[in-house]
Amino acid sequence: MLNISRRHAPLCFTDLYKNSFHCLTFCSLQNSKMASSSANAVISSFFFLSLLIGGSFAQLSETFYDQTCPRLANVVRASVKKAIESDIRAGAKLIRLHFHDCFVNGCDGSVLLEDAPGIVSELNSPGNQGIQGLEIVDAIKADVERECPGIVSCADILAQASKDSVDVQGGPSWRVLYGRRDSRIANKTGADSNLASPFETLDQLKAKFRNVGLNTMDLVSLSGAHTFGRSRCRFFSHRFANFNNTGRPDQSLNPDYRSFLEGVCSAGADTRANFDPVTPDVFDKNYYTNLQVGKGLLQSDQELFSTPGADTIAIVNSFAEREGTFFKEFRQSMINMGNIKPLTGGQGEIRRNCRRVNSNSGLLGGEGEGSEGHDVM
Numbered sequence: 001m002l003n004i005s006r007r008h009a010p011l012c013f014t015d016l017y018k019n020s021f022h023c024l025t026f027c028s029l030q031n032s033k034m035a036s037s038s039a040n041a042v043i044s045s046f047f048f049l050s051l052l053i054g055g056s057f058a059q060l061s062e063t064f065y066d067q068t069c070p071r072l073a074n075v076v077r078a079s080v081k082k083a084i085e086s087d088i089r090a091g092a093k094l095i096r097l098h099f100h101d102c103f104v105n106g107c108d109g110s111v112l113l114e115d116a117p118g119i120v121s122e123l124n125s126p127g128n129q130g131i132q133g134l135e136i137v138d139a140i141k142a143d144v145e146r147e148c149p150g151i152v153s154c155a156d157i158l159a160q161a162s163k164d165s166v167d168v169q170g171g172p173s174w175r176v177l178y179g180r181r182d183s184r185i186a187n188k189t190g191a192d193s194n195l196a197s198p199f200e201t202l203d204q205l206k207a208k209f210r211n212v213g214l215n216t217m218d219l220v221s222l223s224g225a226h227t228f229g230r231s232r233c234r235f236f237s238h239r240f241a242n243f244n245n246t247g248r249p250d251q252s253l254n255p256d257y258r259s260f261l262e263g264v265c266s267a268g269a270d271t272r273a274n275f276d277p278v279t280p281d282v283f284d285k286n287y288y289t290n291l292q293v294g295k296g297l298l299q300s301d302q303e304l305f306s307t308p309g310a311d312t313i314a315i316v317n318s319f320a321e322r323e324g325t326f327f328k329e330f331r332q333s334m335i336n337m338g339n340i341k342p343l344t345g346g347q348g349e350i351r352r353n354c355r356r357v358n359s360n361s362g363l364l365g366g367e368g369e370g371s372e373g374h375d376v377m
């Protein structure tokens with residue numbers, strides 16, 4: 001059952017089904033001067049059909065919010081800039097949330113859901129423990145809701161905020177695709193198995209990416225997001241001694257860098273170190289030049305360059321050589337990642353509060369909180 005309030009009822013359902021054949025069919029019918037009761041019946045059937053199959057055909061699009069929230073990009077960008085002004089890691093936190101969102105059930109905002117009746121939060125998964133930035137998402141969502149209430153999904157906010165985070169910190173920009181909807185479920189088990197671990201080998205990392213349709217180029221370019229942000233010592237201090245029961249430190253870790261990190265980590269396992277010791281808060285190609293000299297922070301970072309005979313070495317070298325090459329591939333890989341199994345059309349909902357599903361979810365025609373959006377029951 002469809003639930004669209006008058007307030008947001010689009011003139012044409014292209015707002016719901018941008019790029020959808022079904023929409024075009026419906027809209028042209030809707031605009032026809034030959035509207036009659038029989039035509040209405042045809043329209044209803046078409047519309048019902050489009051609801052049934054629209055989700056599987058609907059695609060993300062740059063213009064999805066052109067009519068319903070035309071200032072979205074400006075609003076999110078201003079909000080991200082404000083967040084970065086008060087927390088230099090805000091951008092790093094946001095893009096990491098988007099990554100962890102997309103790898104579990106696709107980019108559907110599921111990572112943001114907290115424990116609730118019927119919801120076992122993905123935040124409980126080891127891969128998400130200590131993840132930060134939910135309050136930054138809340139603030140962006142509040143700004144977006146003020147501008148266009150009930151229209152923009154939390155999943156789309158993460159995608160847009162990630163682009164802005166990179167761009168504001170000196171990295172590339174790209175046209176974000178929109179139209180994702182928010183899940184009504186979380187998948188903690190999926191988070192346990194799908195999220196990449198810093199203790200994994202290159203083959204394991206490649207497999208995790210392959211499982212969500214991303215290739216080796218995506219793995220190498222997206223890992224470049226570790227050009228900014230921090231990691232807690234607990235994720236890399238195993239490299240300091242008796243690495244993999246060898247009785248020695250990780251041989252791919254630069255000894256001077258190791259001594260430096262040991263100093264940092266003497267303060268405890270939860271101490272944070274910069275991913276990039278050279279330009280910690282700038283989005284640049286230094287992640288790759290660091291790998292070339294054994295200064296990848298995580299084992300999983302250094303694997304890209306130090307795995308003997310790996311096809312990733314040439315990619316690292318090409319990114320280290322030319323920032324433009326890295327930026328070009330990063331842009332494309334962010335779009336690829338953002339396209340992972342989105343909920344579209346009539347699937348999911350537009351959450352009012354990114355941390356929980358709308359209270360009327362599952363109630364036919366409910367008019368409670370969150371019902372004013374594009375919710376399709």
Ligand code: HEM
Pocket residue numbers: 089091092093095096099129130131132196197198199205222223225226228229230231232233235298300
């Ligand atoms: C390839 C596999 C990856 C692994 C194993 C990995 C692992 C990690 C770990 C262990 C941390 C530190 C977490 C903490 O201390 O709480 C981290 C932080 C971070 N990750 Fe990844 N990551 C991977 C890929 C990515 C990708 C694809 C992106 C984004 C496109 C990304 C973005 C970030 C950012 C920006 C941070 C810093 C966050 C902050 O400062 O709060 N990572 N990652």
